[in-house]
Amino acid sequence: MIMSLAQAQHFVSAPDWTWYILFYFFLAGLSGGSYVIATLFRLRGDRADEPVSRLGYYVAFVALLPCPLLLTLDLGKPLRFWHMMWNTTPGDAGLSFKYWSPMSVGVWALIIFGAFATVAFLEALVRDGKLRLPVVRLLEGALGTVVAVIGAVLGLFIAGYTGVLLAVSNQPVWSDTWALGGLFLASSLSGSAALLLLLLRYRQAALVSADKLIVSERLYSLLELVLIVLFALTLLQAGTFGIAFGFPWLLLWLVAFAGLAPGIYGLATSWLTVKGEEPAAPAHASSVATEVRTPVMTSVLLPALVLLGVLALRAAVIFSIH
Amino acid sequence: MAAITPGRAYGFFTDTSVCIGCKACEVACKEWNELPGHEPAFGDGYDNTGSLDAQNWRRVQFIDNVPDETMSAGQGKAWLMMSDVCKHCKEASCMEVCPTGAIIRTEFDSVFIQPDVCNGCRNCIAACPYDVITQDEDKGVAQKCTLCYDRLQGDMEPACAKACPTESIQFGPVDELREAARQRVTDLHDQGVTEARLYGEDSDIYGGLNAFFLLMDEPEAYRLPNKENAKLPRRNNLGGYLGTLGTAVLGVLGGLIALRRRREPVAASQAEPEAGE
Ligand code: SF4
Ligand code: SF4
Numbered sequence: 001m002i003m004s005l006a007q008a009q010h011f012v013s014a015p016d017w018t019w020y021i022l023f024y025f026f027l028a029g030l031s032g033g034s035y036v037i038a039t040l041f042r043l044r045g046d047r048a049d050e051p052v053s054r055l056g057y058y059v060a061f062v063a064l065l066p067c068p069l070l071l072t073l074d075l076g077k078p079l080r081f082w083h084m085m086w087n088t089t090p091g092d093a094g095l096s097f098k099y100w101s102p103m104s105v106g107v108w109a110l111i112i113f114g115a116f117a118t119v120a121f122l123e124a125l126v127r128d129g130k131l132r133l134p135v136v137r138l139l140e141g142a143l144g145t146v147v148a149v150i151g152a153v154l155g156l157f158i159a160g161y162t163g164v165l166l167a168v169s170n171q172p173v174w175s176d177t178w179a180l181g182g183l184f185l186a187s188s189l190s191g192s193a194a195l196l197l198l199l200l201r202y203r204q205a206a207l208v209s210a211d212k213l214i215v216s217e218r219l220y221s222l223l224e225l226v227l228i229v230l231f232a233l234t235l236l237q238a239g240t241f242g243i244a245f246g247f248p249w250l251l252l253w254l255v256a257f258a259g260l261a262p263g264i265y266g267l268a269t270s271w272l273t274v275k276g277e278e279p280a281a282p283a284h285a286s287s288v289a290t291e292v293r294t295p296v297m298t299s300v301l302l303p304a305l306v307l308l309g310v311l312a313l314r315a316a317v318i319f320s321i322h
Numbered sequence: 323m324a325a326i327t328p329g330r331a332y333g334f335f336t337d338t339s340v341c342i343g344c345k346a347c348e349v350a351c352k353e354w355n356e357l358p359g360h361e362p363a364f365g366d367g368y369d370n371t372g373s374l375d376a377q378n379w380r381r382v383q384f385i386d387n388v389p390d391e392t393m394s395a396g397q398g399k400a401w402l403m404m405s406d407v408c409k410h411c412k413e414a415s416c417m418e419v420c421p422t423g424a425i426i427r428t429e430f431d432s433v434f435i436q437p438d439v440c441n442g443c444r445n446c447i448a449a450c451p452y453d454v455i456t457q458d459e460d461k462g463v464a465q466k467c468t469l470c471y472d473r474l475q476g477d478m479e480p481a482c483a484k485a486c487p488t489e490s491i492q493f494g495p496v497d498e499l500r501e502a503a504r505q506r507v508t509d510l511h512d513q514g515v516t517e518a519r520l521y522g523e524d525s526d527i528y529g530g531l532n533a534f535f536l537l538m539d540e541p542e543a544y545r546l547p548n549k550e551n552a553k554l555p556r557r558n559n560l561g562g563y564l565g566t567l568g569t570a571v572l573g574v575l576g577g578l579i580a581l582r583r584r585r586e587p588v589a590a591s592q593a594e595p596e597a598g599e
Contacts, residue, residue: 076442178561
């Protein structure tokens with residue numbers, strides 16, 4: 001598109017997608033992101049990373065559960081949720097699928113991803129010895145790898161398409177940028193890494209993977225920062241920057257930036273290494289204190305801040321045009 | 323007028339140069355379609371309808387251009403009035419995004435929301451560039467002008483066109499209306515009314531609007547996007563998905579880097595300086 005300094009014209013009214021949709025975007029992002037991270041750990045991590053991988057698959061399933069409910073409750077006619085899949089037009093009834101409408105694509109992606117998340121959830125239960133389900137054996141070899149990879153691709157889609165859905169409209173801000181899908185995906189990934197960090201305390205065996213999660217979170221935060229900048233630049237070009245970043249939305253953006261701070265700070269100070277990863281080293285007096293303090297700080301407060309930022313970012317994007 | 327025949331494209335030519343702002347169209351529309359009223363919207367001008375929405379399928383816009391200090395009469399430019407309505411776009415943004423297939427093109431080439439198919443997802447509201455649709459609070463579905471679908475089936479013209487006392491709203495086959503509109507704009511130009519222009523009568527705007535207008539000012543003045551800005555929602559599919567794809571690749575790469583780093587704690591410390599990019 002040719003650069004134009006004229007402000008993009010928008011005379012639309014807002015669709016009143018509010019709280020249900022905000023939390024749907026949030027949870028779907030965490031579900032997709034957790035599946036992706038779990039798959040990365042399972043396929044590219046070492047043996048010791050298996051517990052965190054299973055944790056990721058649990059999260060992917062549980063975070064996805066409320067999603068269909070949220071979407072249904074948001075409808076003006078909740079009992080007609082199935083019209084998304086089945087076109088009931090008299091004389092023209094049939095499956096409803098429009099590849100050019102992200103909402104239509106998303107519904108199907110959600111259903112298929114739901115199946116993958118469920119399979120991964122059951123598989124994790126079996127591997128953890130919580131469930132006996134012999135068929136899961138099938139997933140031990142190459143088939144399991146294929147399933148995990150397809151599921152991860154769907155997870156990436158679920159985490160990102162919501163941004164494209166907003167963009168495929170004529171709304172100010174939303175339709176003025178190509179960066180929203182990527183932005184939501186990047187923030188889903190950083191949020192998922194943070195959520196898994198937060199949950200590590202409930203799964204001792206997974207603690208060994210904490211450093212890798214911390215480093216992933218840093219890189220995802222950097223990616224998210226880049227996308228926020230691209231998002232802002234596209235809005236500046238369209239002349240709608242002030243709508244998305246003006247008061248009071250600026251406050252939400254500040255929260256979103258605060259959520260990036262731990263990752264960016266970690267990257268700036270220690271790049272890809274994690275401080276305090278040699279607890280075995282003889283400790284001098286101060287580092288004992290640090291060791292006691294660090295866990296709560298790095299394993300609870302900072303991940304919670306990241307998650308809050310992920311939510312705030314979506315809230316700023318959704319609410320600023322309403 | 324000749325019988326209204328299915329298979330032919332029908333629409334409105336709304337000539338704003340003769341609109342007197344009487345709102346007969348709004349009233350006739352509400353009566354015929356049994357649309358409830360709502361709280362009046364009080365703004366600056368004489369418009370208390372506020373906007374097109376689920377209950378208001380015609381809305382007379384009053385555009386106040388009265389200068390603060392008047393030296394001469396308004397010459398018809400001090401107040402612009404325009405009876406706004408769904409444009410029944412040939413390439414309709416609302417129809418494009420609707421995931422349920424509720425929005426169809428009828429045998430009269432109008433854009434119609436089937437109330438029994440719509441599930442109230444409101445995607446069409448996000449898409450329509452003309453602020454035409456909203457959701458009916460009670461029925462839970464999206465509503466807008468139907469081009470009086472039921473009246474057309476009964477060989478009657480839409481209620482608004484029937485009621486309009488100045489023929490600002492003309493109903494008929496789109497090809498005939500276009501011809502009449504071009505003639506009208508030529509006549510006005512000949513009379514020295516050079517600001518008269520047509521909006522949506524050719525394919526420049528959404529492939530052509532079946533309900534198009536003669537305007538007395540820039541389209542933007544009437545809250546109509548100009549040619550450069552009249553774009554379909556799907557224009558953002560490609561860029562949006564490509565942006566997501568690029569992010570996905572970088573994200574997976576970042577994840578792999580985070581995992582690999584731990585395998586050789588010292589060796590690769592300088593290896594990936596461009597990590598997140
Ligand atoms: S004006 Fe809006 S509601 Fe009417 S057909 Fe065009 S996009 Fe659809
Ligand atoms: S609200 Fe109804 S008509 Fe509008 S996009 Fe959704 S299903 Fe289609």
